[in-house]
Amino acid sequence: MHPLAERLVRGDTRALARALTILENDLEGKRGLLKSLYPYAGRAHVVGFTGAPGAGKSTLVDRVIGHLRERGLTVGVLAVDPSSPFSGGALLGDRVRMLRHSGDSGVYIRSMGSRGSLGGLAKSTGEMLYALEAYGCDVVLLETVGVGQAELDVMSVADTVVLVLTPGAGDQVQTAKAGIMEIADVFVVNKSDLPGADLIVREIWMMLRDRRQFREDWRPPVVKASAARGEGLADIWDAVTAHRDHLLRNGHWEARRRRRHERETLRLLEAAVCAQLARRAERDPAWRAVLSDHRGLDPYQAAERLLAGLPRLDDVTPE
């Protein structure tokens, strides 16, 4: 077993911090570390919180942490800001939170930016989850800053996705429909003491009423809350737990972990195969001739020509 993994499994926070840094930045020893962490995979309930900036996600997550700690659950938090090139360093809000929970060994908070490629953010997030699960977190809260494509990608590693909306932002339900509404397992209308809270609840209900099919046969509940006043936290957590129980009861929990394994395996395989292509593009004189003929061939023609000379990878030959 990797020495760092051994220490973090025993609850060593500094070992966890170091492991997360290695995983986030693709540092040396990552492969061996991951190997030691895999057996602990899939233990935690991973709950994503997403929504437009200003929806009060940070405060909400902060309150949820407190709520979970009262219930005796250990909590890991990954705060992901795809728009920031600065990773590792915490955002201001996180620093405040960290201070607040700094005396509590049952809470571990980590921020990450997108130092690497954006496409890799969901991958690093998934790998960092392994460390938090091995560390023993019962629940991992995944928080993103905005609602762009990168956030959607990151949310794909969550078991339960909570979409945080607020009253007043009238066309939220309309405009947010593309993508984000479809992945929400729980809708939270935050700041529900503001006027318009019931209106947006109704809009969500209408949107759900028009939906013909529900992913994994789960009809997302709508919960009203006020993070600032500490209201609705138990309701949120009940909804999140109900979703997890639904997944467990119907085999979806297991199926999701299987899909996660499949996705990660294919991603690694793709990376290995693309590395072979890159190597060939550097070395093969015939390839170099095609690749540098930017006046004679358009990229589609060039790619087709190179592809034609490759063995097919999708031939299913009997063994």
Added chain:
Amino acid sequence: MHPLAERLVRGDTRALARALTILENDLEGKRGLLKSLYPYAGRAHVVGFTGAPGAGKSTLVDRVIGHLRERGLTVGVLAVDPSSPFSGGALLGDRVRMLRHSGDSGVYIRSMGSRGSLGGLAKSTGEMLYALEAYGCDVVLLETVGVGQAELDVMSVADTVVLVLTPGAGDQVQTAKAGIMEIADVFVVNKSDLPGADLIVREIWMMLRDRRQFREDWRPPVVKASAARGEGLADIWDAVTAHRDHLLRNGHWEARRRRRHERETLRLLEAAVCAQLARRAERDPAWRAVLSDHRGLDPYQAAERLLAGLPRLDDVTPE
């Protein structure tokens, strides 16, 4: 020739708009359209404007448009907001700009979000450039909202990258060092009437002094400007033109276009090969067994096993 391409080459703005939509959204007919556009590739000077939100990029780009129009150049603008899932629809600032230039057929402005995958944003941007070049734009201005990884990717298709900084944001040069400073061909200190302008100019000079190597032997100039007052526009454009002349004189211009062709070809090839992998992952029973064994194998082990059964693509065999 694709009928749409034929019309846009003749200067039909509606045909251009339609072509851009097809390219941005991967609609049907894209392949044939691109084929007709490729012969016009590489004609425009593509100038990227990047920098932190609030640096005044929009105003600056607006002024640069005016400056270029005075010189009789036709201008295309692609405003890219990777953080927005809403594509096609213009941002507020762009709508204002569009209105301002709406009577001028020598300016075409288009906004795009990241409806597709983020990794694909640079790809779509590159393809949309083909349309603007075929339309006859002498210059294409590429504007991004922030300075994250997605923006860096988008900037990779520009011939000249202008980094816009402002006085007062003290550690800008320090903190922005990772990534963005390296790709800047021209530094613009905007709002140079504010206190601290000379300080940031000095900081940039110091940073450049410490740099041992300059990409393509080009030492980026530092230009002071005030977009709001309309000052420094000629200086900016002189610096941008000097950079283009430097590239042309030393063969870098041609080399960049060759690299762009190579990059696009490899991207298409990778997509085709990954599609084969995905097909195999669906159909091959032996692969299915490995991919669904999430309890027995970790993703690295699973990927290695599948890879071992594939023909290598980097074997350079003599013909």
